[in-house]
Amino acid sequence: MASGTGEVSKKLKLYSNWRSSCSCRVRIALKLKGLDYEYIAINLLKGDQKSPEFLKLNPLGYVPVLVDGDFVVADSFAILLYLEEKYPQHPLLPKDLQKRALNYQAANLVSANIQPLQNLSVLGYIHEKLGPDEEIPLAQTHIRKGFAALEKLLENYAGKYATGNEVFLADLFLAPQIDGAVRRFNVDMSEYPILSRINEAYKELPAFQDAMPGKQPDTPPEARA
Template identity: 45%
Template sequence: MELHGYFRSSASYRVRIALNLKGLHYDYHPVNLLKSEQREPAYRSLNPQGLVPAVIEAGHVFTQSLAILEWLEEQHPEPALLPRDPLTRAHVRALSYNIACDIQPLQNLRVLKYLQSELAASEEQKIDWIRHWIDGGFQALEVQLKQGPAPFAGGDTPGMFECCLMPQIYNAERFGMDMERYPHLARIAGNCATLPAFERARPENQPDSTL
């Protein structure tokens, strides 16, 4: 299996966590977003969107991080990323989509570049934009996570939501947000931080973090 990604990409980070949780080996191929390598023909032949990540296995290319997580779940069902119970499974998916569809895309590198290059947003305005959308999403998640004291959103083990949450918290802290304002998210993040699968997936532990 090959993973084409960027060390600080939230979507790539999600997939790294999932692969680690499932104990799957992969070869990592860095795609430098700051150098626009995702737009080069060689990479676009894998992913016409010019986005990361892309996963390749047995000649098949998989894109979109949550679609990749679903595929991993179907191909390698144990350990599970989604709960068995249909209601809890739907709940975990909704929490995950909150981050992957509603929070993170608004702070995507291409969106931030557009804000600054086309709309003349200042650095301060860019950071305010990022914090605004993270805060709104995190506050909603706080309410949704009040349902129980389990260590993770789906129960006793981490899964799809935690794969999405930890990269988003990494971004929140990178832009100076105080996670003490979100105690339920902080509690889950603290539980994740004790697990090697999450530690190995952190951006600073990737080979391209020093390039």
């Protein structure tokens, strides 16, 4: 459970999975904003996401799902924007319009062009149709393509973090994506100096590290950091 107190924040429930990078983005945001929440683990390998109870929350059957009182919102991008508007502490978006657009672009590059091609359902389909030996190469191909694009996108803007010297929305998408690329898919990060540098900076931030896959309540013992 994240740190923080308050009658309003106690209403928050996060349906999450330890290895889900989409869930990790939201966990980082909740920690940055100091919001207390109840962690509800969804075991994707056992099919918890297909249960009637979960499908009432998100008919698509994906994590994360955030419950705030009687309001339910699914999809990490939507959840993050909801949290940003309702809980303005530690803003996730810069005031500068162009820098804000850059954050949207980097975040969307991860969420729409990299992550979907490495998720469990896609890899399972590849496993079934093409064989298990094709899963990792497919994920690596799309991760490398996306990372190359991010290097070009951020080369004139990156500071200590993705879009300068403050943590913003893009960082919440990049941190779990880079972590997964290295730990799950054995991507060589030496080709991506900007991403490698900012990833080292993320390792200094408790809100990021506490949200990583290796430190969640449902993390298997063998995967704990």
